[in-house]
Structure formats: C-alpha cells, structure tokens
Amino acid sequence: MNKSKLNSTGSARREFIQKTSLASGAILTSPFAIEAMSMVHNEKTLKLALVGCGGRGSGAAVQALTADENVELVAMADAFQDRLEGSLQMIQEHFEDEKIIEVKSENRFVGFDAYKKAIELADVVILATPPGFRPYHFEYAVSQEKHVFMEKPLATGPAGIRRVLKAAKVAKEKKLNVVVGLQRHYESKYIDLFDKVQNGAIGKITAGQVYWNSPGVWVRKRLPEQTELEYQMRNWYYFNWLCGDHILEQHIHNIDVANWFIGDYPVSAQGMGGRQVRTGKDHGEIFDHHFVEFTYASGAVVSSQCRHQPNCMNRVDEVFQGSKGSLELGKAIITDLDGNVTYKYPRRSDQDPNPYQVEHDRLFASIRNNEVISDAENGAKSTLTAILGRMATYTGQEITMEEALHSKLNLVPENMNWDTTPPTLPDSEGNYVIPTPGVTKFI
Incomplete structure (x- = not known):
C-alpha cells in the first residue's frame, strides 16, 4: 500500500467543495462544503468494522478513521489471523502520535463466517476481501442495515452481480449510504x-x-x-x-x-x-x-x-x-x-485532495447529514x-x-469452510486449466 494514499489533511478536505458526479443510476446528494463536516463530527461515535485486512482494507480503515473525528474501529475480520494482526499493527502505527486504536481481542474474528460477527458490531463497514466474497458480505451488511464502503470490483461472476444488484435496491430503500472504491468519481x-x-x-x-x-x-x-x-x-x-x-x-x-x-x-x-x-x-x-x-x-x-x-x-x-x-x-x-x-x-x-480520502470524507459527511450516496448499482454494472x-x-x-x-456461470461456492473444495483444481503436475479462445464455452 502506497502510504501517500493513506494521508489526507484537514485543509485538503476543506478545499474539496466541488460537486461529486456519479454514473447513471446513482443517487447523489446535493453538493456541500467539507467545512460543514466540522459541525457534525461531535455527534455520536460511529462504530467501524473492517472486513478484509489486506493492504487495501488497512488503507481504507485509515482513511475512514481520518475522515471523521468520532469514528471508532471496533471489529476486524479476515480469513487469516496473521493478516488481521498485521493490519491492526499497521493502522496503530499510522495513528501512533494522533489517537489510540484498540480492537478488543474478542472482536478480532477469523474464518469464513467472521464477516458476520464483525458487521453486527458496527454502524459502518468496510468490505475489502478478495472480490469473490463481496456479494455475500454486501448482502449481509445491507440486511443488518449498515452503511458500507466496499472496494471494487463487486463480484467475479454474473451470479454475484445479480446478488449485488438485488442488495443495492434494498440499500436504497433503507436509505443506506454505499460508496464503492471507484475513486475517479471522487477525483x-x-x-x-x-x-x-x-x-x-x-x-x-x-x-x-x-x-x-x-x-x-x-x-x-x-x-x-x-x-x-x-x-x-x-x-x-x-x-x-x-x-x-x-x-x-x-x-x-x-x-x-x-x-x-x-x-x-x-x-x-x-x-x-x-x-x-x-x-x-x-x-x-x-x-x-x-x-x-x-x-x-x-x-x-x-x-x-x-x-x-x-x-x-x-x-x-x-x-x-x-x-x-x-x-x-x-x-x-x-x-x-x-x-x-x-x-x-x-x-x-x-x-488536489486525495480521492482515496475524499471517498471516505463524502461517506461520513453523508451519514452525519442524513443524506444518501448510492454507488452500488453503477459499481455492479461496471x-x-x-x-x-x-x-x-x-x-x-x-x-x-x-x-x-443472465449467464449461468457461478464461480463462488456458498457456505464455504476450510473443508470446501476450491472450484478450480490443478492437475497432477500442479497446472491449472487455462481458458482457450475458440474452445472455452460461454455458459
């Protein structure tokens, strides 16, 4: 992770007052000055959960914690314990001289179902696992009525896209904020x-x-x-x-x-x-x-x-x-x-303001101002x-x-655990089947 993407100053946020234009189909709140954020920072603490503790997830957590003075990282989830602990250490080191970041050991969840436990504890969730899992995680976050920042892409196959589009509709109905990490829309x-x-x-x-x-x-x-x-x-x-x-x-x-x-x-x-x-x-x-x-x-x-x-x-x-x-x-x-x-x-x-940071500035300001950003539909279609x-x-x-x-291709198994057989397997020499134009069929 490029550390420059993690840094943003208050002055950069205050400078960003331009209208944010999203692609067709998205709901866009009215333009506002970032200065207004200072008037809402001191409201209730917003609880944040990080699902997916790689470099991008860790960076997004830093940006979320930078965007609003009254956000607390309360839960983390990953498939691997070492990645979770490494992520927490990186986030703590970033804020070493600014604020204390503590996530209780009982709120550090590991495994395929860890995302549910983390999401349930939060007001806002960051979804940054490998994208094959994104549809399931987004669907659950919406069912729990959480605001969402999720990294692109939003799925790896059509079955996942259909799932995201369905959840996106529900998120709109519930007036949940959903920002997708296609940061050029915020640049x-x-x-x-x-x-x-x-x-x-x-x-x-x-x-x-x-x-x-x-x-x-x-x-x-x-x-x-x-x-x-x-x-x-x-x-x-x-x-x-x-x-x-x-x-x-x-x-x-x-x-x-x-x-x-x-x-x-x-x-x-x-x-x-x-x-x-x-x-x-x-x-x-x-x-x-x-x-x-x-x-x-x-x-x-x-x-x-x-x-x-x-x-x-x-x-x-x-x-x-x-x-x-x-x-x-x-x-x-x-x-x-x-x-x-x-x-x-x-x-x-x-x-200019760092668009990676602006995404989170916009998300938290929208939550505080009872507005709605709906990026999920465009994210799914792109x-x-x-x-x-x-x-x-x-x-x-x-x-x-x-x-x-409407393809029948479904790449990601449901209800995975560590005994699940991956959907693609190597041959006896360790080689995987490579798609071949003219031979590989559209499903």
Whole structure:
C-alpha cells in the first residue's frame, strides 16, 4: 500500500467543495462544503468494522478513521489471523502520535463466517476481501442495515452481480449510504473534465481507448504446509473465483470511466487475449493480456487494453474522441478537431485532495447529514462490463451484456469452510486449466 494514499489533511478536505458526479443510476446528494463536516463530527461515535485486512482494507480503515473525528474501529475480520494482526499493527502505527486504536481481542474474528460477527458490531463497514466474497458480505451488511464502503470490483461472476444488484435496491430503500472504491468519481480532475464533456466540450463521444498496461502485481508462492484452498486464498489474484482476472480487478477503473463519460453501459463486447509471459504454476488460470472492443447503443466503440507484462509500454489512462474534439484524461486536456488545446485542467493531481480520502470524507459527511450516496448499482454494472470483457476474451465470441447478466456461470461456492473444495483444481503436475479462445464455452 502506497502510504501517500493513506494521508489526507484537514485543509485538503476543506478545499474539496466541488460537486461529486456519479454514473447513471446513482443517487447523489446535493453538493456541500467539507467545512460543514466540522459541525457534525461531535455527534455520536460511529462504530467501524473492517472486513478484509489486506493492504487495501488497512488503507481504507485509515482513511475512514481520518475522515471523521468520532469514528471508532471496533471489529476486524479476515480469513487469516496473521493478516488481521498485521493490519491492526499497521493502522496503530499510522495513528501512533494522533489517537489510540484498540480492537478488543474478542472482536478480532477469523474464518469464513467472521464477516458476520464483525458487521453486527458496527454502524459502518468496510468490505475489502478478495472480490469473490463481496456479494455475500454486501448482502449481509445491507440486511443488518449498515452503511458500507466496499472496494471494487463487486463480484467475479454474473451470479454475484445479480446478488449485488438485488442488495443495492434494498440499500436504497433503507436509505443506506454505499460508496464503492471507484475513486475517479471522487477525483477533482475527473469531475471537472466530466462536467466539460457534459456541457458539450467534445460533442458526442464516438470512440475511446482505455488502458491499464503495467508490469503486473505480486505473486505468493505455494508453501508445503498449505492446503489447496489456503494456497488459492493467499495467492488470490490468480484465480477467477476470487479475483476475476486483472481485466476486472484493476482495469475496471478505466472501463468504469468509459461508462461514466459515455453515460451508458455497453450492449456487447468482443476481443482477444491470452498468457505469454505470466505462465507459471503460481500464475493460476488468468491471462496476462486482454484487448476488448465494447460497443454502446449510441454506436460508440471503446477499445480496452490491459496487460501485465514487464519491459513493455506502461499506460493507465482514458482517451475519448467526440464529434467536436478529443479528451485525454491522463494529460487532462481537451483538443479540437485540429488538435489545438482548448482546455487544460488547471492543477496537478498532487495539488488536489486525495480521492482515496475524499471517498471516505463524502461517506461520513453523508451519514452525519442524513443524506444518501448510492454507488452500488453503477459499481455492479461496471463490474459486469469488465466480466463481459473477460467472457469475450476467454471464449473468442461476441457476447451481449444481457447474455452476460443472465449467464449461468457461478464461480463462488456458498457456505464455504476450510473443508470446501476450491472450484478450480490443478492437475497432477500442479497446472491449472487455462481458458482457450475458440474452445472455452460461454455458459
């Protein structure tokens, strides 16, 4: 976890007074000044539970505890004791000179059902386990009437998406706040440029390119004492039931921006992909590159590429072409049809409030002010968009969004325990079945 993402100052929060624009379908409260937060901080203590104690969960807990002066971390849950204890230590060290963070030993829950015990003790929950478990955790949090911050993506398969969408509807009815970790929606630069596009700066979007090309992420080697299930849980990034492939786990950010700026979700996708570099046994079953064309009802086509291969061009960005000009979000510029710059966002990103922090500032201010943020529906639909892209690259077929939503694919077993057989298993030599375009079938 990049520690800079954990830090935010009061002045940064006070500076962030712009309207937060969410994608279609979300409920958005009226704009407000962050200064107003100081008037509500001294109300009752809000009890916080952390479910999923990895780096992102630990960082989100720090941000939640920073967002509001009267929040107390009362419960933690993880599948593994060592991860939970390491997370608590990191959070305590972060606040060493500011506040005391204590979670009672009896409120540190370990195991597959640990999330229920932690959620029941809280007013606000952070859901940051591997995304395969997110639908079950979100569903339970909503049933217990808790406000939620949950990391993206929201599921790894269509069955999970259907579960999230159902729970999202209930959350709206109960007026629960739900913020999803697609933090570009809370980033000043993106909000400003989105408003420019909405006001016609590039005309109608006709095409786009979105990228997450990087060397890749961590790998956790198998240890002799591990069961197959523990190994996959520890090395979760490389198994689809837990992660959903990197087109989903990382590239969802850029795909979501395409949906947001176009104002719609694609009707179909086709693409290609495979694994050429990341081919070891510890790389599980996922691809190391994907290229997808997403087609929207308007006729716009967005080309999506993500790659985890070292020593190659790296780019994380979104670019759109319209009837009047173009937008490059990485450079934060708008150009006309002749390539002349007509607008440039006036600040560097490091001069703006940290969007990872702003997510939590907005969440807690909304709770305090009896307002509602509803990110879950868009989060689910952008998650489904990335799943659609994975389905297209794995099968080599053109697949519609409706087909993906109603797919019978169900990756995550219900009611798991440590005796559960993982849904994917290696052969006698330790190799996993790799999806093969033209052979792998759409289910």
